Amino acid sequence: MAETPFKISIPQALLDRLQQKLALTTLPNELEGSGWDYGVPLADVKRLVARWMDGYDWRHHEAQLNQLPQFTRPIPVDGHGTLDIHYIHQKSEVEGAIPLLFVHGWPGIFLEGSRIVPLLTAKSDDHPSFHVVVLSLPGFGFSEGAKKPGFNIAQYAEIGNKLMLALGYDEYITQGGDWGLAVTRKIAQLYGGKHSKAWHTNMVFGDPPADFDPSTLTSEKQAALARTEGLMKKGMGYRHQQSTKPQTLAYAMTDSPVGLLAWIYEKLVAWTDRYNWTDDEVLTWISIFYFSREGPVGSFRIYYEAMGNETVPMQAFREAPAPEIPLGLSHFPGDLVVVPKSWSRMMGNVVFDSEVHEAGGHFPAYEQPEALAGDLRKMFGKGGPAYGVVPKKLGYRN
Amino acid sequence: MARDVIKSEICPKLLTGSFGNPSAGALLTSPSSSAYLSSPLEMDPETPFTLNISATQIADLKHRLELTRFPDELDEAEWAYGAPLADIQRLVSYWQTDFDWNKQQAVLNEELPQFTRNIDVDDVGTLEVHYVHKKSELEEAIPMLFVHGWPGSFIEARKILPLLTATHPDVPSFHVVAPSLPGYGSSEAPTKKGFSLDQFAETCHKLMLSLGYSEYVTQGGDWGGLITRRIAIKYGGKHSKAWHTNFPVCNAPQFTLNPFHLITSFSMILDLLWLSDFEKQALQRALETERIGTGYLRLQSTKPQTIGYALADSPVGLLAWIYEKLVGWTDGYKWTDDEILTWISIYWFSRAGPAASLRIYYEVNAQNELVPSVHDVRPTIPMGLSYFPKEVASLPRSWLRRTGNVVFDSQHDKGGHFAAYEVPESLVGDLRKMFGKGGPAYGVVAGSTGFKLS
Numbered sequence: 001m002a003e004t005p006f007k008i009s010i011p012q013a014l015l016d017r018l019q020q021k022l023a024l025t026t027l028p029n030e031l032e033g034s035g036w037d038y039g040v041p042l043a044d045v046k047r048l049v050a051r052w053m054d055g056y057d058w059r060h061h062e063a064q065l066n067q068l069p070q071f072t073r074p075i076p077v078d079g080h081g082t083l084d085i086h087y088i089h090q091k092s093e094v095e096g097a098i099p100l101l102f103v104h105g106w107p108g109i110f111l112e113g114s115r116i117v118p119l120l121t122a123k124s125d126d127h128p129s130f131h132v133v134v135l136s137l138p139g140f141g142f143s144e145g146a147k148k149p150g151f152n153i154a155q156y157a158e159i160g161n162k163l164m165l166a167l168g169y170d171e172y173i174t175q176g177g178d179w180g181l182a183v184t185r186k187i188a189q190l191y192g193g194k195h196s197k198a199w200h201t202n203m204v205f206g207d208p209p210a211d212f213d214p215s216t217l218t219s220e221k222q223a224a225l226a227r228t229e230g231l232m233k234k235g236m237g238y239r240h241q242q243s244t245k246p247q248t249l250a251y252a253m254t255d256s257p258v259g260l261l262a263w264i265y266e267k268l269v270a271w272t273d274r275y276n277w278t279d280d281e282v283l284t285w286i287s288i289f290y291f292s293r294e295g296p297v298g299s300f301r302i303y304y305e306a307m308g309n310e311t312v313p314m315q316a317f318r319e320a321p322a323p324e325i326p327l328g329l330s331h332f333p334g335d336l337v338v339v340p341k342s343w344s345r346m347m348g349n350v351v352f353d354s355e356v357h358e359a360g361g362h363f364p365a366y367e368q369p370e371a372l373a374g375d376l377r378k379m380f381g382k383g384g385p386a387y388g389v390v391p392k393k394l395g396y397r398n
Numbered sequence: 399m400a401r402d403v404i405k406s407e408i409c410p411k412l413l414t415g416s417f418g419n420p421s422a423g424a425l426l427t428s429p430s431s432s433a434y435l436s437s438p439l440e441m442d443p444e445t446p447f448t449l450n451i452s453a454t455q456i457a458d459l460k461h462r463l464e465l466t467r468f469p470d471e472l473d474e475a476e477w478a479y480g481a482p483l484a485d486i487q488r489l490v491s492y493w494q495t496d497f498d499w500n501k502q503q504a505v506l507n508e509e510l511p512q513f514t515r516n517i518d519v520d521d522v523g524t525l526e527v528h529y530v531h532k533k534s535e536l537e538e539a540i541p542m543l544f545v546h547g548w549p550g551s552f553i554e555a556r557k558i559l560p561l562l563t564a565t566h567p568d569v570p571s572f573h574v575v576a577p578s579l580p581g582y583g584s585s586e587a588p589t590k591k592g593f594s595l596d597q598f599a600e601t602c603h604k605l606m607l608s609l610g611y612s613e614y615v616t617q618g619g620d621w622g623g624l625i626t627r628r629i630a631i632k633y634g635g636k637h638s639k640a641w642h643t644n645f646p647v648c649n650a651p652q653f654t655l656n657p658f659h660l661i662t663s664f665s666m667i668l669d670l671l672w673l674s675d676f677e678k679q680a681l682q683r684a685l686e687t688e689r690i691g692t693g694y695l696r697l698q699s700t701k702p703q704t705i706g707y708a709l710a711d712s713p714v715g716l717l718a719w720i721y722e723k724l725v726g727w728t729d730g731y732k733w734t735d736d737e738i739l740t741w742i743s744i745y746w747f748s749r750a751g752p753a754a755s756l757r758i759y760y761e762v763n764a765q766n767e768l769v770p771s772v773h774d775v776r777p778t779i780p781m782g783l784s785y786f787p788k789e790v791a792s793l794p795r796s797w798l799r800r801t802g803n804v805v806f807d808s809q810h811d812k813g814g815h816f817a818a819y820e821v822p823e824s825l826v827g828d829l830r831k832m833f834g835k836g837g838p839a840y841g842v843v844a845g846s847t848g849f850k851l852s
Contacts, residue, residue: 021465024458028710028753030703031591038760039703148473237697237705244693247480248722250469252708252715259708259715266704297469304479308690 003167006070006086006142008062010291015058018257018290022053025258036270040262048265049258051279061284068114072142075162077155085163086142086293088114088134092121097129098380098395099169101160101187102365103137105178105203106242106299107264109288110136112366119373127377128387128395133167135160137179139298141288152305153316157186161195171195171390175376177203177335178362179302182316188323188348197389200328200352200376202364203335205317206343217340224338231336235270238263242303250297260296261286273334273361318347326386328352328379330372334361351385352378442608447512447528447584449503451747456499459713459746463494466714477726481718489721490714492735499747502740509556510576514584517604519597527605528584528749529577530555534563539571540833540848541611543602543629545579547620547645548755549720550816551744552578557822562829569830570840570848575614577605579621581757587750594761599628603637613637613843617829619645619817621758627770630777630802639842642782642806642832644817644825646798647791649771659773662800666772669796676785676809680792687790691726694719698756699763706753716752717742727815729788772800780839782806782832784825788814805838806831 027049030042068088076082088110091097100120102113113134120130137156139145146155160183164172174196176184181203188199217225241249253260264286268277289296306316327348331341333356341353354375360368379386380395388394468490471483510530517527530552533539542562546554555576562572580601581587588597602625606614616626616638623645630641651663673681697705709716720742724733745752762768781802785792787810795807808828813821832839833848841847 017465017467021462021467024462024465024711026711026751028703028706028751029587029589031757032589034591034703037591038757039701039706042703045707146472149475149478234700237693237700240696241693244690245480245722247469247471247475247482248718249480249693251481251486251718252705252712254469255467255714256708256712258711259705262704262707266701295467295469301472301479 003071003089004073006072007066008070008142010058010062014291019053021255021257022049025049027258040266044265045258045262048261048279048282052257052261052283056280056283058287061280061287065111065284068110068117070110070142073163073166075159075166077151077158080146080148080151080155083138083146083159084144085138085159086110086136087163088117088132089167090117090121091131092123092129094123094129094395094397096393096396096398097121097131098390098393099164099167099172100130100132100376101164101172101174101184102132102134103160103174103176103180103183104134104140105176105180106302107267107289108140108178108180108363109285110134110141111285111288112363115369116365116373119369120376123397125396128381130376130380130395131169133164133169135163137183137302139294139301140292142293145294145298146301150305151301153182153186153302154190156183156302157190160184160187161191165195171197171393173198173200173380173386173390175200175365177201177364179306182306185317185323185348188325188327189321192323192325196325198326198328198351198380198386199323199348200330200379201347202330202332202372203337203362204329204331204339204344204347205314205337206339206346208343221340224333228337228339231270235336238267239303239307242300243307244304246297246300246304249300250295253296257290260290264289271334271336271362272367273332273359275361275367322346322348324349326351326389328375328386330354330364330375331356332360332364332368332371333357334359336362354378442515444513444531444609445515447514448507449512449584451499451503455747460494462713463490466490468714481722481725485721486714486718489717489735489738493713493717493739497736497739499740499743502736502743506553506556506740510552510559512552512584515605515608517601517608519588519600519604522588522590522593522597525580525588525601526586527577527580527601528552529575529605530559531573531575531609532559532563533573534565534571536565536571536848536850538846538849538851539563539565539573540843540846541606541609541614542572542574542829543606543614543616543626544574544576544818545602545616545618545622545625546576546582547618547622548758549723549745550620550622551583551741552576553741553744554816554818556819558818558826561822561826567849568834570833570835572829572848573611575606575609575611577602579625579758581750581754582748583744584749587754587757592761593757594765595624595628595767596632598625598758599632602626603629603633606637613639613846615639615833615839615842616641617818617825618643620815623647624762624767624770627777627802630779630781631775634777634779638779640780640782640833640839641777641802642784642829644784644786645789645815646783646785646793646795647769648793648797648801649769652773656773662772666797666800669794672796673794676787677792677794680785680787680789681794683788684791684793691790694723695759695768698759699768700760702756702760703753706756709752709756713746716746720745724816727788727790728820729786729812729814731814731816731820770801772797776800777802779803780805780842782828782839783808784817784828785809786813786815786817786821786824787811790815
């Protein structure tokens, strides 16, 4: 089936309604000297709201987004009917390029994967090329979302796999972090070997060995662990809310632009590593959530379905069995969970394990696209540990 | 007779010594009463307060409601994912159109005599505190401090007020003080970090003192339970003479290396062998609450400002946030839309805005004091405990007995988290039993037994 091109075109009425609501924004006060401790600082929010109302030009950014090759396609999901799925698809000039499915997480969006597209599809004798598909997860961006309960990781994985097959990529590889990790892991479990041939993630975790002695860690690593602990203790309220009462949260987030702004901006800052967000970048990111096909609530439900009834913590990210296909790990210093590299071998059949990069957090495809693309090139390029995993798609011109 | 006329019609303040001279009030009371003579504190005049939300504020609310953007909902989701869309849409529509805040406000003002008063809090400064104060006609009534929680407010006192202040030879009568906690209702909110249980306790305690109640008893659930417990610890004996709570929470057994903790924890585990059916069900309910009902708690105790932006800006957001608890935490209480919207409008129109009300979670969590610990200081003053079947977290009686000097406990078959509002007769019945003649806390406040001095 031919691809149906998609252009974002937010109705003017919705833009006008947004401005009406922004004009009514009522801000709370803030405790003196609270900084980021209690949540997003008031000064940041004031500045962003002011820009959103005056100066930020959605149509300009919409046009820029529309330079990305976007499409939609109906994908049937067992037990859930057919969902209209939004995605970016960029083929490389290299015919034998490696098909790659990129899957974002929360609060990620398709935009997150857009920067690695030109890098991965570029042709060169020195590194492999990829055909890149950036999926908007159901309920995110301009993908339709589930209509009934029970749309869990297996269903998201089904969507990803079926999309690749529909595009003629019978065999492919995947890259993902955050929920993208859970989804691509499930793809590896369900379709690994037959369709998914290798998987790569930038969200690395692991358990300490039984004889672990904290004093043997370098001070850097101890600091990283302390930071991880702090984030887990103080930064997971959003997760508890979204995984238990996403609908209750939805009313506030759908109705209040400033509410949504604060909700997501907190993570865009907390989870990135010295990334200098411009206000317009932030506003574009949040506008995509605000204007998304299902509204913000579409993006919360994955938490409820996948985490609301865990029998073990983080079950969706680590339940047995670990996939068998080759796994690549990229370590970024500013991610939420930073553990010593040796701990993460339990994630799967690790064939590629990057050095810890200089910089980068939870969204490295967006923050450090060259670094992430570089790792994928190393993993899949000539001499790399996953070279040739996709038969006849070696990634080079013949 | 003349006294009654003066009291009720000409100037209610006369009896409260509003001329700055307590003995002026005493002249107008029954000569045989020694109530005022037993309250040696000077009392500043009370500043009456009427809730009076402006037309501008009401219009602004309605304008926002008109622009409400709703999410969709999964098929057949009902309550599983949170507040159902049909409920919220119905409430928003009514709130925007026919809900009459002015009428509800007028009724509140009539039922609840309100005042404001500046309270000086150590290392914080002065906060203007809004409170309800209703005196019994009986001078010897027991001064009672009633403290609400979240998402409660002073409105929780509205049904127990007439019951507690009623006079009858068979039941004790109370003078009732029900403040809006700082950051709630029409009370000022603190602007500095660190305003935690000690400060909330100090505020409430000083309010009582400033009203001439050197000795008093307390009742509270939710934050009111934790705050009145702190009052019992800090001011118990000298000022707070007994405390009653309908929020039976404490920490679960902890297995640390401290041998005393270990012993306590093991015996708490053994206690589990002797649970009644009520307690077993309550424990199950507490575990379930912990599993799926504490998202708001974890969020508010770590990032209150982040969620605060939404709640301060979006009436529907605030509505859903609180409505979910009003339904989820009560025992089949048949809320009318007027009740729900009045309750939530108090938050929407609150002096400090809804975001301020969340900060108590952060501050108390920062001190690790969200749940009273059985290993902590135990208040020594008499404690009363009421168990309601649909309270969100009710822990075993034997565990709660470790947290205080329990002289009274009861169990009901109806009622939930907002007992004073849902089942006022049950709660007041318990207080009457606890403080009445023959009750375990009878006469704790010298000279104010709740009965006429014979």
